Amino acid sequence: MTDTALTTRKLTLAYDGNPIIQDLDLAILSGKITVLVGPNGCGKSTLLKGLGRLLKPQQGIVYLDSTSIFKLPTKKVAQQLGLLPQGPTAPEGLTVRELVAQGRYPYQTWLQQWSEDDEKEVETALAITELQDFANRPVDSLSGGQRQRAWIAMTLAQKTQILLLDEPTTFLDLAHQIEVLDLLYDLNQREGRTIVMVLHELNQACRYGDHLIAMKAGQVCAQGKPHQVMTETLVKDVFGLDCRNVSDPVAGTPLCNPVGRKVSVKEMV
Amino acid sequence: MEKSEPSQWLIVRTGFLSARLDRRVPTVLLGLALVTLLAIVWSISQGDYPVPPLDVIRTVLGLPTDNPNYGFIVNTLRLPRTLVAWGVGMALAIAGTLTQGITRNPLAAPGIIGVNAGASLAAVSLIVVFPGVPIAALPLAAFLGALTVAVLIYLLAWNGGTSSVRLILVGVGFSLVAGALTSLMITFGNIFDVSQALVWLTGSVYGRSWAQLFAFTPWLVVFGTLSLVLSRELNALQMGDDVARSLGSRLEWQRGWLLLSAVALAGAAVSTAGGIGFVGLMAPHIARQLVGPSHEGLLPTAALTGGMVVVVADLLGRLLFAPIELPCGIITAVIGAPYFLYLLIRDRK
Numbered sequence: 336m337t338d339t340a341l342t343t344r345k346l347t348l349a350y351d352g353n354p355i356i357q358d359l360d361l362a363i364l365s366g367k368i369t370v371l372v373g374p375n376g377c378g379k380s381t382l383l384k385g386l387g388r389l390l391k392p393q394q395g396i397v398y399l400d401s402t403s404i405f406k407l408p409t410k411k412v413a414q415q416l417g418l419l420p421q422g423p424t425a426p427e428g429l430t431v432r433e434l435v436a437q438g439r440y441p442y443q444t445w446l447q448q449w450s451e452d453d454e455k456e457v458e459t460a461l462a463i464t465e466l467q468d469f470a471n472r473p474v475d476s477l478s479g480g481q482r483q484r485a486w487i488a489m490t491l492a493q494k495t496q497i498l499l500l501d502e503p504t505t506f507l508d509l510a511h512q513i514e515v516l517d518l519l520y521d522l523n524q525r526e527g528r529t530i531v532m533v534l535h536e537l538n539q540a541c542r543y544g545d546h547l548i549a550m551k552a553g554q555v556c557a558q559g560k561p562h563q564v565m566t567e568t569l570v571k572d573v574f575g576l577d578c579r580n581v582s583d584p585v586a587g588t589p590l591c592n593p594v595g596r597k598v599s600v601k602e603m604v
Numbered sequence: 605m606e607k608s609e610p611s612q613w614l615i616v617r618t619g620f621l622s623a624r625l626d627r628r629v630p631t632v633l634l635g636l637a638l639v640t641l642l643a644i645v646w647s648i649s650q651g652d653y654p655v656p657p658l659d660v661i662r663t664v665l666g667l668p669t670d671n672p673n674y675g676f677i678v679n680t681l682r683l684p685r686t687l688v689a690w691g692v693g694m695a696l697a698i699a700g701t702l703t704q705g706i707t708r709n710p711l712a713a714p715g716i717i718g719v720n721a722g723a724s725l726a727a728v729s730l731i732v733v734f735p736g737v738p739i740a741a742l743p744l745a746a747f748l749g750a751l752t753v754a755v756l757i758y759l760l761a762w763n764g765g766t767s768s769v770r771l772i773l774v775g776v777g778f779s780l781v782a783g784a785l786t787s788l789m790i791t792f793g794n795i796f797d798v799s800q801a802l803v804w805l806t807g808s809v810y811g812r813s814w815a816q817l818f819a820f821t822p823w824l825v826v827f828g829t830l831s832l833v834l835s836r837e838l839n840a841l842q843m844g845d846d847v848a849r850s851l852g853s854r855l856e857w858q859r860g861w862l863l864l865s866a867v868a869l870a871g872a873a874v875s876t877a878g879g880i881g882f883v884g885l886m887a888p889h890i891a892r893q894l895v896g897p898s899h900e901g902l903l904p905t906a907a908l909t910g911g912m913v914v915v916v917a918d919l920l921g922r923l924l925f926a927p928i929e930l931p932c933g934i935i936t937a938v939i940g941a942p943y944f945l946y947l948l949i950r951d952r953k
Contacts, residue, residue, distance in 0.1 A: 389850060411852075427892070445833070448624065451622075
């Protein structure tokens with residue numbers, strides 16, 4: 336019985352020979368929501384791509400259930416691990432149902448291109464994301480929130496135990512952000528799926544994450560439960576930002592209030 | 605509870621086999637095939653020596669007609685030419701669909717990114733330098749020329765990201781260089797070989813014979829089939845590299861095979877009928893309007909569209925200023941160039 340879904344050993348990830356992440360040992364807890372936070376360019380997305388075998392490590396290994404992820408057939412990996420990159424774009428004119436159906440690719444063979452299971456999973460994914468009414472509409476005609484839901488539905492149709500999502504809430508208004516996060520939370524609670532996502536909004540990270548990983552310059556600065564990680568010192572250290580934390584009046588998780596130049600700390604006291 | 609809308613797909617399922625296809629595909633394919641057939645018959649009936657359409661059909665089917673000359677005119681002179689037009693149109697359209705799919709760039713047709721120019725250069729060089737070579741060697745030379753340009757483009761423009769503008773600018777650059785070298789070949793070549801190359805360079809099916817059709821057909825059949833077999837992979841590829849890879853596509857392999865098919869089809873088409881421009885650009889767009897972007901249906905639809913366009917262009921080229929004959933490449937360029945500009949403007953928005 337393992338309680339880690341993904342593990343990295345001495346992982347070094349590089350773009351064009353420039354290492355972004357070096358010698359990283361990390362464990363992603365199974366059945367939990369893990370949130371990666373950190374400033375722009377700190378290597379969050381790179382790490383996510385490394386975990387999802389989109390980026391071949393320069394050195395080190397990513398283990399999926401104690402097997403090196405690059406030793407497994409890539410379609411087998413795609414049945415266990417789904418990844419939604421940041422800001423994906425669909426081909427012009429592709430309908431929502433066609434997009435979601437693409438998520439069944441890892442289960443299809445040349446002879447079995449559209450099994451009953453495929454159809455069932457696609458309809459389920461459309462239902463979960465409440466997109467049935469838009470199923471025949473082109474993806475490019477949808478609003479930002481609907482579009483993001485359609486991509487999440489594609490990842491859901493992939494029916495993987497592990498979901499990696501790179502900023503699933505970008506370009507969404509607040510209500511749609513919460514809608515997407517609630518959807519992911521439900522999937523985690525109801526089906527015990529392991530979720531790893533990159534979020535920019537620290538307060539949402541604290542509220543939805545079971546486990547936070549704070550990164551800076553390719554290194555993990557702190558990890559653990561939100562109230563352990565999201566301290567005023569850490570925010571100062573990682574983001575270079577002064578802040579005052581209080582308890583979120585709704586959830587009880589840390590609520591980070593940046594100070595900035597407009598108000599001085601003295602006035603607040 | 606609201607019921608989801610009826611499916612847009614035709615679904616086939618037997619025990620070991622299942623597939624889906626956009627609902628519109630069968631009707632559209634049938635329509636395109638019928639129009640093409642009519643255009644082919646009409647095209648064969650036209651010329652200095654008109655043959656009534658019904659007699660065209662009788663002659664092709666081997667049935668007796670009143671005029672003993674029809675057999676020669678239809679079967680020897682006009683039928684192979686029209687079939688070459690049809691086949692070349694299909695090959696160019698499939699090549700265009702493949703390149704647009706792999707690069708995720710709606711403007712990336714082999715003619716635009718210089719692949720056709722590379723094929724032309726190789727074929728003209730062969731004609732001029734080794735005048736005696738058999739016709740069957742032309743597709744191979746053109747294929748190698750096309751492949752060289754494709755590899756260079758891949759190295760120079762593509763590896764650093766699929767920027768639309770960069771791909772097209774580098775492609776246009778290659779077209780110009782290959783075009784200049786082709787002119788050089790023509791300047792230094794023997795006058796007889798050169799005149800042969802010139803007719804062919806404008807993009808024409810004038811005087812094409814069964815020999816040329818037979819040299820070309822295997823390329824269309826082999827790589828056309830390969831493209832159809834790989835259409836599902838193309839659907840995954842056009843979602844973007846990251847998505848395709850995370851879905852479990854072995855995309856370097858798939859992309860390699862698809863690119864090879866595109867280059868082979870474009871090369872074979874160019875070596876048979878010269879540079880018939882814009883077909884590879886237009887046909888996929890028209891087909892996408894007709895049946896949507898899923899390649900299982902898109903590829904055959906684009907193929908039949910491209911075939912139809914070239915057959916009709918050849919027909920128009922012969923009818924418009926008869927008895928003067930315009931090469932079909934000029935007709936496709938007159939329609940295609942504004943279409944390209946329209947796509948360019950639309951793409952910027």
